[in-house]
Amino acid sequence: xxxxxxxxxxxxxxxxxAVMMMGFFxxxxxxxxxxxxxxxxxxxxxxxxxxxxxxxxxxxxxxVGRTSKKRKKEKTLMPLAVVICTGAVLIYATFDMPYFxxxxxxxxxxxxxxxxxxxxxxxxxxxxxxxxLASYRGYDTFGEAGVVFxxxxxxxxxxxAGTRKSGLERPDPPNAxxxxxxxxxxxxxxxxxxxxxxxxxxxxxxxxGDYGPGGGFQAGVIFAxxxxxxxxxxxxxxxxQLFPPRKLAYFPAxxxxxxxxxxxASMAMGGNFLDYSVLMPDPHDGQxxxxxxxxxxxxxxxxxxxxxxxxxxxxxxx
Amino acid sequence: MIEQxxxxxxxxxxxxxxxxxxLRNGDQSWRLATIVSWASVAIAGAxxxxxxxxxxxxxxxxxxxxxxxxxxVVVDELTAIVLLLVTLFGALVMTALRESLSTIxxxxxxxxxxxxxxxxxxxxxxxxLTGDAFNVFVFLEISSLATYTLIARGRDxxxxxxxFRYLIMGTIGATFILIAIGFMYMLTGxxxxxxxxxxxxxxxxxxxxxxxxxxxxxxxxxxxxLFPLHYWLPNAYTYAPKATTAFLAATATKxxxxxxxxxxxxxxxxxxxxxxxxxxxxxxxxxxAGILIASLTAIFQSDxxxxxxxxxxxxxxxxxxxxxxxxxxxxxxxxxHMFNHAMMKAGLFLALATMIYRVQSSQLTSxxxxxxTMPLTTGAFTVLGIGLIGVPFTAGFISKWYLITGxxxxxWLPVAVLLIISSLMAIVxxxxxxxxxxxxxxxxxxxxxxxxxxxxxxxxxxFALLTLYFGLDTRITAGLAGRVAANxxxxx
Numbered sequence: 001x002x003x004x005x006x007x008x009x010x011x012x013x014x015x016x017x018a019v020m021m022m023g024f025f026x027x028x029x030x031x032x033x034x035x036x037x038x039x040x041x042x043x044x045x046x047x048x049x050x051x052x053x054x055x056x057x058x059x060x061x062x063x064v065g066r067t068s069k070k071r072k073k074e075k076t077l078m079p080l081a082v083v084i085c086t087g088a089v090l091i092y093a094t095f096d097m098p099y100f101x102x103x104x105x106x107x108x109x110x111x112x113x114x115x116x117x118x119x120x121x122x123x124x125x126x127x128x129x130x131x132x133l134a135s136y137r138g139y140d141t142f143g144e145a146g147v148v149f150x151x152x153x154x155x156x157x158x159x160x161a162g163t164r165k166s167g168l169e170r171p172d173p174p175n176a177x178x179x180x181x182x183x184x185x186x187x188x189x190x191x192x193x194x195x196x197x198x199x200x201x202x203x204x205x206x207x208x209g210d211y212g213p214g215g216g217f218q219a220g221v222i223f224a225x226x227x228x229x230x231x232x233x234x235x236x237x238x239x240x241q242l243f244p245p246r247k248l249a250y251f252p253a254x255x256x257x258x259x260x261x262x263x264x265a266s267m268a269m270g271g272n273f274l275d276y277s278v279l280m281p282d283p284h285d286g287q288x289x290x291x292x293x294x295x296x297x298x299x300x301x302x303x304x305x306x307x308x309x310x311x312x313x314x315x316x317x318x
Numbered sequence: 319m320i321e322q323x324x325x326x327x328x329x330x331x332x333x334x335x336x337x338x339x340x341l342r343n344g345d346q347s348w349r350l351a352t353i354v355s356w357a358s359v360a361i362a363g364a365x366x367x368x369x370x371x372x373x374x375x376x377x378x379x380x381x382x383x384x385x386x387x388x389x390x391v392v393v394d395e396l397t398a399i400v401l402l403l404v405t406l407f408g409a410l411v412m413t414a415l416r417e418s419l420s421t422i423x424x425x426x427x428x429x430x431x432x433x434x435x436x437x438x439x440x441x442x443x444x445x446x447l448t449g450d451a452f453n454v455f456v457f458l459e460i461s462s463l464a465t466y467t468l469i470a471r472g473r474d475x476x477x478x479x480x481x482f483r484y485l486i487m488g489t490i491g492a493t494f495i496l497i498a499i500g501f502m503y504m505l506t507g508x509x510x511x512x513x514x515x516x517x518x519x520x521x522x523x524x525x526x527x528x529x530x531x532x533x534x535x536x537x538x539x540x541x542x543x544l545f546p547l548h549y550w551l552p553n554a555y556t557y558a559p560k561a562t563t564a565f566l567a568a569t570a571t572k573x574x575x576x577x578x579x580x581x582x583x584x585x586x587x588x589x590x591x592x593x594x595x596x597x598x599x600x601x602x603x604x605x606x607a608g609i610l611i612a613s614l615t616a617i618f619q620s621d622x623x624x625x626x627x628x629x630x631x632x633x634x635x636x637x638x639x640x641x642x643x644x645x646x647x648x649x650x651x652x653x654x655h656m657f658n659h660a661m662m663k664a665g666l667f668l669a670l671a672t673m674i675y676r677v678q679s680s681q682l683t684s685x686x687x688x689x690x691t692m693p694l695t696t697g698a699f700t701v702l703g704i705g706l707i708g709v710p711f712t713a714g715f716i717s718k719w720y721l722i723t724g725x726x727x728x729x730w731l732p733v734a735v736l737l738i739i740s741s742l743m744a745i746v747x748x749x750x751x752x753x754x755x756x757x758x759x760x761x762x763x764x765x766x767x768x769x770x771x772x773x774x775x776x777x778x779x780x781f782a783l784l785t786l787y788f789g790l791d792t793r794i795t796a797g798l799a800g801r802v803a804a805n806x807x808x809x810x
Binding site: 149 | 325329340379381383427440441444453466470497507526532533
């Protein structure tokens with residue numbers, strides 16, 4: 001199905017439909033991740049791929065228009081050859097790969113056993129994914145938060161949110177599409193029903209990342225997508241009243257700094273960067289609080305970045 | 319405190335970035351960014367001092383977890399020299415950046431621009447420092463994103479297309495590198511570079527490793543802009559705003575080259591890369607072709623920035639050729655040239671940006687006669703240009719000398735001859751620019767441009783003087799590069 005979806009996306013002329021199919025594609029891949037037992041990844045893919053990025057694409061479409069222009073036939077032979085070569089190399093490599101799911105594959109032999117057996121004692125959280133992500137490889141995760149932040153700076157610099165008048169200061173746009181959504185009773189009622197529980201759910205995902213799938217990235221995206229929903233139904237202006245863009249622009253930086261502050265604190269306490277064990281007298285408590293705070297930092301950064309990007313895209317389209 | 323230096327090296331710039339983004343005043347954030355950049359230079363210097371002489375590498379365990387469970391940061395001599403390269407040249411460009419930006423950007427935008435700049439610098443430092451294969455990819459993402467942003471902010475709408483093209487190419491490159499790392503992880507179950515190096519040899523006949531190597535080579539070649547995968551570079555450099563080009567030309571491709579050297583020599587191992595996979599037979603002809611074709615293209619350019627960009631493609635060819643030669647002198651030349659070329663090309667682009675700051679155009683016709691109106695800037699430009707050609711007593715000479723010696727060591731006389739021919743071509747294209755600048759009459763509207771402000775002139779001249787200095791004193795460049803090269807080759 002994934003392959004079929006990709007072909008449909010490539011063939012489609014109407015961008016709107018293509019975007020919808022992309023959302024479908026993300027949902028399918030998140031199912032695959034689910035089957036592969038990578039629950040956390042599936043979670044993220046569903047929230048980011050099927051949820052947030054679809055909305056970004058739609059917002060971008062509102063700026064550029066719905067259909068793509070017909071273009072002259074370009075040379076397709078060379079790219080096709082490159083793609084086929086790449087695929088061939090990938091398939092060539094699969095012949096020597098260990099069978100899927102075999103226990104004696106090298107990835108299950110070397111580093112992973114310690115993660116599985118000792119992370120409970122060394123780090124604490126029952127969700128081992130969280131231990132690896134936030135503690136063993138916390139530096140990578142710090143980098144990933146940096147990636148999100150960099151993307152935000154890029155969007156801000158190129159599209160320029162906050163430098164224009166925000167929605168509050170402008171007169172209401174006449175006949176804007178978002179405004180008319182308010183009249184649709186069914187949409188409004190369903191949204192009203194959804195918004196509060198999903199907000200609470202995002203907080204649950206945020207704080208419960210230690211025990212079940214979830215954490216800052218997922219929670220941030222879920223939180224942001226509620227705001228998207230709210231903005232789509234009630235219009236961008238009330239949403240901006242809720243989160244003034246000018247102030248919101250500080251939050252991605254604050255989240256990243258919060259993450260780093262934990263690392264700096266552990267350096268000040270005599271440990272290495274992001275060594276949470278030294279934060280508290282009992283290393284377990286240290287790890288626990290450290291992970292909670294950095295997850296919060298990630299959550300703030302991700303949510304704020306998402307909402308910011310959404311605002312700056314929709315400001316452009318108004 | 320001393321043992322925390324590697325972490326501080328990264329954190330200074332990486333944390334200054336979000337703070338910068340919160341400052342709404344462009345001047346304030348410039349001040350912060352400049353101070354932080356120079357502080358990083360000091361730390362890079364301290365790290366270089368610590369590892370100087372070889373044998374006392376620093377290993378820093380992020381999060382307190384020992385490798386291979388946690389992420390390790392490793393500083394050896396090669397790391398330290400690349401760190402010095404990134405921070406020093408970044409700081410010099412940053413110092414000049416304020417004047418350069420003031421004409422094209424509003425104050426608030428400027429803070430964001432400095433933020434991107436700092437993020438780019440921090441991520442390059444991160445890539446250089448890390449001893450973990452996946453961590454390379456994480457910072458590669460930051461640096462790519464920051465670079466796209468920096469390029470896309472060019473004054474011209476064409477900058478957007480250039481940035482988009484780079485984005486596509488860069489993303490393909492990064493994805494290939496990720497696939498390569500994933501394959502390695504599949505074989506060994508570890509991501510730590512030193513650990514990988516130990517565990518990979520037993521899989522040398524595995525097709526997965528072969529595919530991993532192929533993906534890595536293509537991916538990193540895209541990032542380095544090795545001929546023939548260089549198509550994004552000339553446009554990106556031409557349309558990137560002013561002084562930014564100087565920074566990108568100095569650092570981004572060099573750090574990618576560093577990653578290639580690290581992986582090819584340290585992770586995959588010399589024997590695997592060069593004997594089994596025959597990387598040398600691929601690199602040498604392609605580099606030579608790149609050197610000659612790019613130099614030839616440079617000669618026929620009428621836009622000064624584009625000319626220098628093509629010259630960069632050619633110079634990158636020198637570096638990959640040195641790697642491909644696989645002997646002591648060749649590799650020494652690569653590493654030395656990595657540093658020297660970063661210095662000279664950053665200086666050239668910066669001097670050019672200074673001229674463009676006054677005349678608002680990078681066409682050679684508008685730069686005519688600028689040697690009389692802006693004598694100091696043009697003077698610096700000339701010194702750096704002579705360095706790039708490789709005239710004795712400049713830094714460029716040192717690296718070319720080692721490269722030609724390396725080719726002769728192999729007994730490859732034609733290669734040495736081609737190198738000399740390419741140097742002659744460099745004389746032609748640099749000479750063409752200097753000729754226009756000094757001996758053509760200035761166009762009417764630019765006949766009374768003034769000399770550039772001090773904050774731009776001084777960095778230009780620092781670059782020029784460094785070029786002369788490293789032409790005479792080669793302890794830091796070639797001396798260190800020689801030790802590193804012996805180490806890399808001996809590790810096999």
